[in-house]
Structures are given as structure tokens and as C-alpha cells.
Amino acid sequence: MSQGSSFEQAFGRPADASGSAPGRVNLIGEHTDYNGGAVLPAALERRTEVWLARSEPPVISIVSTRFEHKIERPVGDPKRGDWTDYAMGALAKASELGWLTGGACLYIDSDVPDGAGVSSSAALITAILRAVATIADVDVTPVDIAKHARAVENDYIGMPCGIMDQMAVGLADQGKALALDTSDLSYDIIDIPTDWRFVVLHSGIRRELADGRYKARFEECSAAAAALGTETLCRLTPAQIAAVATLPENLRKRTTHVVSEHQRTVAASAAMRAGDLATFAQLMNESHRSYSEDFEASTPEIDALIKDALEVGALGARLTGGGFGGCLVALIAAQDSAAFVDTFLARHEAVWRV
Ligand code: GLA
Numbered sequence: 001m002s003q004g005s006s007f008e009q010a011f012g013r014p015a016d017a018s019g020s021a022p023g024r025v026n027l028i029g030e031h032t033d034y035n036g037g038a039v040l041p042a043a044l045e046r047r048t049e050v051w052l053a054r055s056e057p058p059v060i061s062i063v064s065t066r067f068e069h070k071i072e073r074p075v076g077d078p079k080r081g082d083w084t085d086y087a088m089g090a091l092a093k094a095s096e097l098g099w100l101t102g103g104a105c106l107y108i109d110s111d112v113p114d115g116a117g118v119s120s121s122a123a124l125i126t127a128i129l130r131a132v133a134t135i136a137d138v139d140v141t142p143v144d145i146a147k148h149a150r151a152v153e154n155d156y157i158g159m160p161c162g163i164m165d166q167m168a169v170g171l172a173d174q175g176k177a178l179a180l181d182t183s184d185l186s187y188d189i190i191d192i193p194t195d196w197r198f199v200v201l202h203s204g205i206r207r208e209l210a211d212g213r214y215k216a217r218f219e220e221c222s223a224a225a226a227a228l229g230t231e232t233l234c235r236l237t238p239a240q241i242a243a244v245a246t247l248p249e250n251l252r253k254r255t256t257h258v259v260s261e262h263q264r265t266v267a268a269s270a271a272m273r274a275g276d277l278a279t280f281a282q283l284m285n286e287s288h289r290s291y292s293e294d295f296e297a298s299t300p301e302i303d304a305l306i307k308d309a310l311e312v313g314a315l316g317a318r319l320t321g322g323g324f325g326g327c328l329v330a331l332i333a334a335q336d337s338a339a340f341v342d343t344f345l346a347r348h349e350a351v352w353r354v
Contacts, residue, residue: 007051007107010063010070015051015107019131021123022047023112024168025200025329025354026320027177028287029265031295033162035221036183036232037262040269041168042176042192044200044354048110048123052131055103062087064108075103079156083114086121089156090128093148099136115206117321118354121157122165125149142170143185160218161322179269183232193275197337199330200320201309203302204350207325214322217297221258224251234262257294261287281316281331288318297323308347313340327354 007015022043029039055061058075062084071084076092079085087106094100106128114120126149133140146166153159153166162182171187172178175194180187192198225233227247228240233255236244244255264283271279288306292298298306298319305328309317314330321327332340345351 006065006109007053007063007105010107011053011061011105013053013105015105016053017131017134018049018051019127019129019134020047020049021126021130021169022172023118023120023123023354024165024172025118025198025327026164026168027198027329028261028268028284028318029164030261030287030291030320030323031217031221031297032234032258032262032265033164033180033182034160034218035162035225035234035258035262037181037234037258038265038269039162039164039168039180039182040177040265040272041164041172041180042178042198043168043172043174044112044118045174046110046112046118046354048108048112048120048127050109050124050127050131051107052128052135053105054100054135055105057103059103060088060091061103061105062108063106064110066108066110079158085157086124086152087128089152090125090149091132092156093152094129094132094136097138097148099132099138104132113202113354115326116202116354117207117323117326118200119165119169119321121153122149122169125152126166126169143167146170160215177269177272179272183235188269190269190272192272193277195334196277196280197332197334199314199332199337199341200354201305201328201330201341201344202352202354203305203319203325203328204348204352205299205301205325207322213297213324217254217295217323220251220254224255227251228255234258253294253296257290260290260294264290277315277331277333281314284316284318284329284331285310291319291323295323299324302328305348305351309340309344312343312347314344
């Protein structure tokens with residue numbers, strides 16, 4: 001049965017439009033996106049697809065292939081702390097923009113894992129905004145959709161994320177990486193060399209962005225930026241760099257990470273353009289060390305997995321996403337990747353390939 005007819009079966013009428021967006025993996029550039037720095041994410045093959053129809057009553061009805069029951073929430077319902085908030089926030093944003101009046105019926109099918117640091121929420125919000133924009137027949141750019149999607153996370157969900165995920169799921173294509181400068185949203189799409197393989201592996205440790213640790217790091221970066229008198233902590237002047245030594249230790253370490261991570265990300269984009277696998281891999285390894293030791297966003301279990309990935313043949317490996325769990329991304333020469341995955345999975349029962 002096609003998903004269009006599943007929508008009809010769930011709601012007794014056809015959908016008005018559909019929309020979709022992939023998950024993403026960040027190759028390098030962690031916590032730089034709200035500090036005016038560079039990021040380099042790529043799209044996953046896994047996607048979220050939605051089908052949507054307007055409805056008269058001011059109710060949002062949601063059916064997801066992952067859950068058995070239909071969920072109904074009144075239009076304008078404030079966040080209540082479960083996954084349906086992402087759909088409610090996206091539809092509230094669509095109403096605010098004048099793209100939707102009344103209620104809606106929403107059918108969701110996704111194979112993007114949640115709690116994995118691969119942007120399941122950005123994929124869902126973006127897919128919904130795309131579907132509503134089609135219904136409303138508005139001419140909206142992918143960058144504007146990304147800004148609206150970020151606003152849903154910041155304002156409705158209360159998650160102070162940057163714009164990397166929303167830009168990545170809106171702009172990145174299979175086999176390409178998005179070299180994005182978050183200070184002005186300029187970007188370049190780079191072909192991933194065909195003899196490189198980025199393997200995404202779930203550590204088995206779930207993460208929740210809403211659990212407070214991401215926010216704690218965001219707040220430390222804001223405090224460091226305020227103390228140094230900048231809005232872009234990734235790009236400090238020589239005088240500001242000299243003043244980093246006067247910061248309390250935790251702020252000094254966070255600043256050290258975001259400044260060096262920005263530089264590594266710019267260098268990694270250049271290495272990818274040049275097809276320089278060894279340099280890219282080394283930058284990933286330095287990135288993980290910095291993420292773990294300076295930004296303190298890894299865990300001992302994840303550090304052990306990274307070490308083992310390098311031991312069994314990855315050239316570069318790092319924790320990807322917001323931190324404290326979720327996925328590793330490893331870089332391997334294409335011809336060695338199947339053997340690497342087999343060996344690594346055999347050694348770690350809780351790990352699975354995304
Ligand atoms: C999450 C956020 C992004 C970014 C990353 C860390 O994915 O949504 O904005 O800050 O963490 O790089």
C-alpha cells in the first residue's frame with residue numbers, strides 16, 4: 001500500500017500535499033553554529049516523509065507509522081514535552097506565517113532515528129513546513145525554511161540550537177557535504193570523494209538535546225562571548241584571544257574548542273575539495289579530542305568506542321552531533337569500509353549502523 005493511501009485510510013480523505021527531508025550527519029564543526037563558525041554536515045539516506053491535509057476544526061490529528069494510536073491536540077496547544085511537540089511547533093509556525101488556517105491531519109513515516117544526534121527533529125519540522133508551503137502555494141527559499149525551522153526549535157521547543165541541522169536537511173544532497181559559514185549563511189556544496197566512506201554508527205547511548213547539557217554548553221559559550229565582547233566566539237581578534245586567559249577555566253576550555261574547531265572545519269572543507277583523505281581524517285581525530293577534553297561533551301564509553309574504531313581500521317573517527325551520546329562518524333577508504341563495519345559491529349553488541 002502506498003503511503004498516500006495510508007493517509008486516506010487513517011483520515012478518510014486524500015492528503016493535500018506531502019513533504020520530506022533527510023536526517024544529517026555532521027562530519028566536523030561541533031557547537032560552532034551558534035558561535036558564528038563553520039560546519040560541514042552531510043545528508044543521510046534516511047528520510048522523514050509527511051502527508052498533510054487541512055481540516056476545519058481547530059485540531060491537529062497526528063498518525064505516525066512508529067506509534068499505534070492517532071494523537072489529537074488543539075491548535076495553539078503549548079509544548080507538553082513529547083515528540084508531537086515538533087509537529088505542533090512546525091504547524092504553529094505555519095499558522096503564524098499565514099500558510100495554514102484551522103487544523104490539520106498529519107501522517108508521518110520516518111526511518112531517521114531519534115535521540116541519535118542525526119537531526120530527526122529538523123527533518124520532521126522541515127518536511128512539515130515544505131508540505132504546508134506547497135498547500136499555501138508560497139514561494140519560499142530553502143534558507144527561509146531553515147530559518148523558520150530553527151525558530152520552531154528555539155521559540156516553541158526552547159532548544160537554543162544553531163542553524164546547522166535545518167540548513168543541512170534543507171540543502172544537502174546524497175554524496176555531498178554542505179560547507180556552511182554560519183556567520184552569514186554563505187555556503188558551498190562539496191562532492192564527497194567517491195573513494196571515501198563516512199560510516200555512521202550509533203553508540204547505543206541515547207541522547208536528548210532537551211536534557212539540559214546542550215543548553216549548559218550554549219550558556220557557557222554565551223558567557224564567554226559576553227566576557228570577551230563578541231557575538232562570534234569562533235572568530236576572535238588578537239586582543240580577544242589574549243583575554244581568553246583571564247576567563248574562568250570552564251569558559252576558557254569551551255572557547256578553546258570552538259575557536260580551534262572552526263579552524264579545523266575550514267581546513268577540513270579544503271581537504272575534502274582537494275581529495276586529501278589523510279588530512280581530513282586527522283582533523284576529525286583532533287576534533288574529537290577537543291570535543292572530549294576541551295568541550296567536555298563526550299563520555300568515557302564513547303571515547304572508548306572512538307579509540308577502538310581507530311584500532312580496527314578507521315582513519316578518522318569522532319562523536320557527531322550535540323554531544324553526550326548518539327552517533328560516531330568514522331572515515332574509511334571505500335574499499336575497506338565493509339570489513340571495518342563487520343569487525344566493529346562484532347566487537348560492540350550495543351552499536352548499530354545508521
Ligand atoms: C545540535 C544542534 C546544532 C549544533 C549541534 C552541535 O545538533 O541542533 O545546532 O549546535 O548540536 O554542533
